[in-house]
Amino acid sequence: MTTTWEKLEGAALSLVRSGPIKDRLAAAYRNHLAFVRVEDLPEALREDFRACHEALTRERPLRGEDAVRATVRKMSSTEADQLACLVVRLFAAIVREYAADRAHAPVASNGFNALAAGAHARNGAAREIAL
Numbered sequence: 001m002t003t004t005w006e007k008l009e010g011a012a013l014s015l016v017r018s019g020p021i022k023d024r025l026a027a028a029y030r031n032h033l034a035f036v037r038v039e040d041l042p043e044a045l046r047e048d049f050r051a052c053h054e055a056l057t058r059e060r061p062l063r064g065e066d067a068v069r070a071t072v073r074k075m076s077s078t079e080a081d082q083l084a085c086l087v088v089r090l091f092a093a094i095v096r097e098y099a100a101d102r103a104h105a106p107v108a109s110n111g112f113n114a115l116a117a118g119a120h121a122r123n124g125a126a127r128e129i130a131l
Helices: 004-015 019-030 044-056 067-072 075-101 114-130
Strands: none
Touching: 004 019, 004 044, 004 075, 019 067, 019 075, 044 075, 075 114
8 A cells, every 4th residue: 555655756756767857747646646545644745735736637638648748738938847846845845844843743652753764774775776
């Protein structure tokens, strides 16, 4: 099971890969954001997420494409950049929300809460890749 936090992380990671911003934005939506349920987000993030969803699905598709492809095809590179920034800000905001919640949660017997343990594991993997 993938958490909402992991879906937003996946979307943010899709955006930092190489390739045209519009392709990365479409991939972030199709592979990650499309599976985020608004009700699973903290209340403070729901409106921004809805705006992101609307901005990526607003155009009527032509034959052989979906609404996301039609929308990114019609948006400017500046609009795509701004929308990509919104996705990254949503990910950062949900990390802050979860960190604040976890800071008040009981500490696990090993001294790490679930978020810290997950971040530690990801940081270790990132260090291995960097080496």
